[in-house]
Amino acid sequence: MKLNIRFPIRYKILLILLVVVTAVVSTITFTMANLFHSDKRSYIHDLTSLIAVHSAKEADSLLEGYHERLQVFARLMYNESLLQDQKTELLKGLFKDFDEFVAVTLYDPKSGVVAVYDVNQLIPIGLDRERFDAYREKYPLPLEKIRAGEIYIENSTLSEKLPSLTLAIPYKGPAGRTPGVVTGTIRLDRLLSLAGRSKVFETFLLDGQGTILAHTDVKKVIERLPVDWLPDIESLSNQQSAGTTKEYEHNGTGFVGGFSEVKFGSLLVGVQIAKKAAFLSTKALINDLLWVAFGLLLVSSMFGLLWAYRLTRPIQRLSHAAKLVSKGNFDVQIDATSRDEIGSLATSFNHMTSELKSREKALIEANEKLVQSEKLSAFGQLSAGIAHEVKNPLTGILGYAQLSLRKLDNGTPLHKNISVIEKEAKRCKAIIENLMKFARQEQVEFQDTDLIDVAGDALAIVDHQLSINRIKVIKHFDPELPLISGNANQIQQVLINLMINAQQAMEGTPGTIALRIRNCNDKWVEVWLKDNGPGIDKDIQDKLFEPFFTTKKSGKGTGLGLSVSYGIIKEHNGKILIHSTPGKGTTFVIVLPISRSKQASSERETTEGQLAISKQPSSATR
Ligand SMILES: Nc1ncnc2c1ncn2[C@@H]1O[C@H](COP(=O)(O)OP(=O)(O)OP(=O)(O)O)[C@@H](O)[C@H]1O
Ligand SMILES: [Mg+2]
Structure with missing residues (x-):
């Protein structure tokens, strides 16, 4: 089944805008976050590497120092020229000067194991020689390897109060003697403070066995935990280039670590940071970017909605207006203020409605004229029939009346009565003749006609009637007037009708009739007949040309x-x-076409105010 869901244009625009904004914003967010992350990643790698190298160097010089001091202890302990008391005093002094040393043991093939302890440090924390011996029994030193030249370092913490390392080095002793091994038990204070410098980075030092020797967290040193989770610990400690970095996982946490070998004793310094902590700012940045993106989306959707509303409002108006037009309301106009395509569409629409309106008006007028002309035509046919039927009996009545009058004496009552019959019959005849003219039953001939002559003839006929009614005629005829094609008698009748109408409208009050005939252009001649009578009401102006009005x-x-x-x-x-x-x-204005055969004006002698009287006066007065 096809769903018929209407989806307005404004929502389509909004959707497109949102898709574009989302695409742009997410691309920017993704790219920025990616760039920042990779930048941060290389920065963290560099930093861990740098700290590892630096810490390795420090540990190296520290262990070198311990090595030298251990040699001083060994030289003194091998010295056979000193008395035992003197040695003891000097050893006490050495323990005092090298306060990190808590015990030194000499493994000499000739004199066996000789150990000295700094009791001032051990007794307060409850340690004694037995504990050291027991420990060494449990974890024997690889004496052969050390004698062969290897430096051995291990975490030898006995008590949590004494995190310590054991440094074992070969010692030649006096010439001719089999080389021995000298070990020093050294407090880890300085190495621990080196590892504990940073709270953010976890720093640790591993001995040759992969056990923690120093760590940011001292507990791990005391527990002597092996670092078995570190990948390829062997390869890391054998690195030629210091400051290798690695990414790895431990207990489900990802780390970035930097590693560097401590040359003295082949130890390994590691500096690690949890990725979570390292990339905290990346996460925060992504969060911020997401908020900004969300805000942008919100703002752009609001802006988009507003914009789409503004954009589609004129279209809605157009659609509403088009509906009104379809219902026949052509008065609708739309605000066409915008200068875009919609603005020009609105302008075209307005133009269309005004055009439709004027065409509708013209159509109504044409229709009215058609009705009028049909009415006139029907009336003409009717009139023609009646006139034809009535004309013959009326001629008989008039003829017999005139015959009777000739035989009767003037002044007799019968003469008077028949005179009335004759007068009224003449009136009826005039009406019938008018009707027949109206019905165009008469065949009229058109010929080149001089309008000035025609006007002169008409004026001559009405002159008397006008003058007794004190009406003055003012004439103004163009001297160079072309001939028209027409019937002089009919035009004359029209002019007489108009002048008599004007005179009758003035109802005996004195007035003027201005008669002007002028040449409009090479096609038309105009006749103006203007009176200063009472005028005609607007309501009846349309009906004046209707018959019998x-x-x-x-x-x-x-x-x-x-x-x-x-x-x-x-x-x-x-x-x-x-x-x-x-x-x-x-004012009546008559426009008549100029004769095509003779466009030239007729030669005439007329001057202003002088009348040319026709030989055949018009019989069309009423
Ligand atoms: N110049 C005019 N001033 C004022 N009203 C006029 C004028 N000419 C015509 N009319 C009005 O027009 C009407 C119709 O004129 P029209 O000539 O057709 O008929 P009529 O003069 O009334 O009668 P008829 O001409 O048949 O004697 C007149 O009745 C008159 O009201
Ligand atoms: Mg009239």
Whole structure:
């Protein structure tokens, strides 16, 4: 089964960031810890080696000193020219001067074993000659080897109060005598203080038998423990190069040890440190690094979360806005402040919504126009049918009324009645004719037309009506005006409709009508008809071109003037527009196309304020 888990982008970004940070931090931590560890390791090796070499040298010179002093003892004990008392006194003096010596024994083949003891030191700690003899019996000296030239040193501690070593050397004695062996029992004080110098490093001195001779921990000297755990002890003591280092384990603890041979007596000095203690700082460093890494991860995840949130917030907004747009809300706009790809996406989105909005508006307008034009077309067809049916009977009524009037005396009641019939029939005929024009039943011919002539004809027709209503006409015609392609009678009818409307809107108050005709460009001519009447309310401006829309009282207007005018201008491939401010007046603007056959302006003699009257006045007044 496939799990449908949604994983938001912000968490993906956070995850990537965390993976990268973890990888970088762990690499750095690992590398640093490794470097530090290997550096520390070589430092510990160097240090143990150095201490071992140094301690070996010190032990060497110390033992050399003991060797010389032992020879002094031997010379005195062999001296046969001295009396016994004198010897005893001198030996006492030697024990006093060489205070580390507690006993000296001479193994001479001629005179046997001669031993002297420093009783001043032995008696207070409960030791006597018997103890020494018993010990030596238990651990006999390798006298033959020593006689052959070997120096022998061993841990010969008898009491914990007297950690001591025995130094045995060959001694020739007087000439002609078989060589003997002289041994000295020497307190370990100085060697122990040498081993106990460092509390961190464990220092020990091993005798030829691999037994501890001196150690940081005195107990181990007293116990005379053999060092069997040290690897290759033989090879270590035979090292030519002083200061060898080794890593080994003892009782489950890892050690780093440095070793150096003490030349005198073939002893071995060892300096060791537990790895745990040696690399304590490495462990502490790794701990610190881990904490720092953890802190870095924490900070970076917080920062990453914040960053991812900031980065994806505009995307979320975009997605929300896109949902709104899909529901038809094109007013949505997004803050496009960032200068990155998301910012430009937001800008494009905003551009898209405003484009959609304006297209929707244009679509609605086009739809409204379509509805309007369909309405007009339907109405036109209906009107055409009615007009066609009504026109013939109406012509009959008018004809018979006029015939009757001719046969009746003027002033009789019947004459008056039939006059009313004639007048109303004429009105009906005019309405029918308008309807038919609206329905475009008439076939009109287009020809090159001079708009200034047409305007002059229209003005001549309405001139009287305007002047009795105290309306002044101000004209401004471009002298170089091109001809238009159109029907003069129809255009004239439009101009008359507009001027009569203006006059009627002023309702008897004096006013002005400005009529301006100008050449816009090489394609269009514009006619401006501006009045200073009451203006038109915004609410009804959209309805003015609808058939039968009128604000006039019943019987005063049919509401067909503007709809017929609209139809005519449309037929001429032009436009008719209204600009009106209530209380200030109304301006109608008609735009008509220039004739393609004759672009040149017509020659005319008209001057400002002078009218050219047409021979055939328009019959399209209402
Ligand atoms: N110049 C104008 N100033 C104010 N209102 C106007 C003006 N021209 C037209 N109108 C308004 O437009 C309406 C429609 O005009 P239209 O010419 O179509 O019909 P009418 O004048 O009412 O009737 P008809 O023209 O058939 O006698 C008018 O009733 C009037 O309210
Ligand atoms: Mg009118």
